[in-house]
Amino acid sequence: MSNRTQDREVDLLVAGAGAGGMTMALVAALEGLDVLLVEKSQQVGGTASTSAGTLWIPGNRQSRDAGYDDSAEKADVYMRALAGNAGDPVLRSAYLSTGPDAIDYLMARTDVQFVACGKHPDYQSQLPGAAVYGRAIVPRMFDGRLLGRDFARVRPPIPEFMVFGGMMVGKDDIPRLIGRFRSLANFTYSAGLFFRYLADRLRHARGTRVVMGNALVARLYSSLRKANVPILFGASVKELLRGPEGVTGAVLEEEGGRLIRVQAKKGVVLATGGYAHNPAFRAAFMPKPVPQYSLAAAGDTGDGIALGQGAGARIAPGEHGTGAFWTPVSTLRRKDGTQGLFPHLSLDRAKPGLIAVNKAGRRFVDEGASYHDFVEAMFEENRTTPSIPAYLVCEAEFVRKYGLGAIHPGTTSLKPFAESGYIALAPTLEELALRIGVDPATLKATVARHNGFAATGVDEDFGKGARELSRFNGDPAYTPNPCLAPIVKGPFCAVEVWPSEIACSTGLSTDADARVLGADGQPIGGLYACGNDMASIMAGTYPGPGTTLGPAMVFAYRAAMRAAGRAIPLPSGNDAHQGLDAAQ
Template identity: 60%
Template structure:
């Protein structure tokens, strides 16, 4: 039975979800399908948050889609792997909830929504440890036709410009080799022509291409499902404060972009999914022990959810293994409108043979083919010596593999244009290049000679480039005996500065296995949930594989919605009691 709103409230719902990123949309969607009256509010004019610019991969050990595709995996192996990385420390109950509910959550989305996912097949975990998987553990969304959204397509946040070609066309990882090799075969030419023709037709009606892939496909599928379920999405509305009485969160005060306030009673709880504190300078200073001014996160992730929860007594757990964030190296870009941006160096260039990364001493400091998170962890461990670091390669390398913004297949003239624009440094030889970027020519020559001598043998005794499943997966299988190693040959050489940036938060509000927010004493705060980057990472700062943030985001959206609706384990089966003072 729904309780009548008191005069103190302007409105009343069962569940109030604040933030329309992947986690918030997932929570609102499942809760609606479980029969709750849900309101989803979003501070900006678009859904998607940081997820809209991501690869869209979900890390779900034991998912049945991978098993059905013929790849062996199980939850127990995922559990073993996480224990190897994280240990048995505080927070295991939430990790266990993620592991146990993950496959069921995916099955629920697949059966009841437009969120359709397929197995990546081969996509190795990021560490070779007991329990790690090479196949089947990662899932990706199927591409989505944005035209299905009609006029609502404008409400889906676009990827960052650095990930679009021709000013608005999305391409997936599998599209790249066919586009680069468009003149090498008839099938590639036809495939590329169809993509481009579709994009040209789209631009007659839409501000960008409507063939959505990766994270943009995921958030568009979530949004389409919300529209199907008739879940209200209130844009340009943010959280001002939580309303609490005797330790119980009763609802929230919302604020529109015009400054209008609205007090909403939430009988089954408030869910914080505001995206974390990536753009909040005070919280960054408090929780990130490094000087990392760059971020790939959505600009609207100002930390209001975490701040509001802290004001009413919630506890923030700082990740033990990587305090503050999950990382990626980025290069600085200047966009066509003159604004500044970044290009995340995730997997397309660093692992390829013929590239090294050096610090201010012109020395290698890391296995360049490691995951983006582990690459930056090594940067930060060097202190100021590796911030920035420099990716060193030849023009021949860039022509073949690309480098950051410079696409594979670029001509020498195109590479020179990027150098003229200041994106990278270009020189005829290593010693001249070292002088351009302020490194010791002798030191860089020594580093390259040692690397070349070992690369010719196919081994990297210093850092093990090419020694792991992930390394080899992102390398070039045509290069033997090591797909990640090849000498830097004489000729024009390039250097590109890369900086640390965080892609998501590893630190967030402490929660239990139901997603309920906890106090510093470990007690539940009735009526308050957190998920996504507002919630502490169940990985405790480790980065086990592709989809480390989105897998838990969609899983805990499912867990929270079922708990609030009374259909999950340990469920809250009735509306939260309202203190008598609130009913007078």
């Protein structure tokens, strides 16, 4: 340490420019703190930039103003029914009570703007307190041209979420694009998107009309620029500096190897994205066999978790379910030779005429369940019957109508996808079974049983179409069940799906202000964690859309207010915790 000089002094040092880190830096700066945001890559956004961008914020003002009745109290009933006695009720209460205020703060003072989703069911709508409307909000579309050359600093979505090599498409755009020749309105809308995109490519590497998580990231970045928050790209935290009262700063390392010593008077924030690409942490915190695929940003290598451990932080993987939030993914080979992962979130699994089978050729799950619950079922079934990978099976006509994974709706020729190995394609179910390595007789019997359910509209085995979520993602034009249709006419196809996490749930234990806790349960002075470096408050459950981004931004807001000397009181009923909190 003798050859290092004190290069800089700030109030707050934030490590990681994902949604949590950017929110923390932004709010802290708006509250008057001198903030330095450090990002080890050359782009902002992390995993948030490739996400749907939805936030689960019960009782949010945007939905109430749109006429949807909801409250934190109702959501607490739902979370208690979902998680039981698991998880920290104080942290859950802090999240539910603070969420609407955090969003209102950003809406009033920054470019971070949201709109109500309207109907977007909680994932376990059969439980008390669940909501069908009003809890999900999404960022407004953002015009990347407002960032000028710095638009290149926004990490792009995965290629499979773009068309024409770089045009983002939101869920609401898809029906209009598919039906572009069905009405003048659809054609005009689609043509407008296309010509806007062509104009964008004259100046940018991709389209500047950004939606979903990319819009959220771009809006946060735009707000940081307006607030004059410096971002040091290509630098990572190598070491935390400590004193008698806790963490006092950090040593940074730039890509060229230069070390920078930063004193942080108000603290250091760990928001490095979680442990997704750290093999040792994956082995420690994830189910066996350890999933080989991840949708997280490549830079999420557990830096914050390791730094927290070194400072004596508490990690309790047993409190966080299977260690991550999951989705099934299919693998594909891109034109440039790299491997792509397509997340099967909501566009295909719930549609009528598709089933999921394991290696024995049998169904094992409600195909319309949430992506997280679908993978949890894969893990559970795999204990007794090989189910990793599993297969989504349907008719070729299904793919033309609804799409399948990376194959867009309206695709008429599946031959290229079969030749590339993305799907298996066969004229009969027996031949399809042989191509995916399952017993032909079993698969044929499984399909026959499913077809019987399609005829009655009632899935007696797994209840596909019985819950609000699956009906929401099904085909409302298909009756009697929007999620059930017979599979009878060849050719037939199947795509192989694997477990992959979209975010980690195991992380550093914190209090309600995102202060990292030591082994004794007390806050470590000067150390905060948010985003996926903070242990999830969801206790291994996945209540609804935006389960990761919501807490990332809300606890970043609480932490920033605490660092700025404006700590947000906890709701009544948490007096014991408030007393402990006030004493720190």
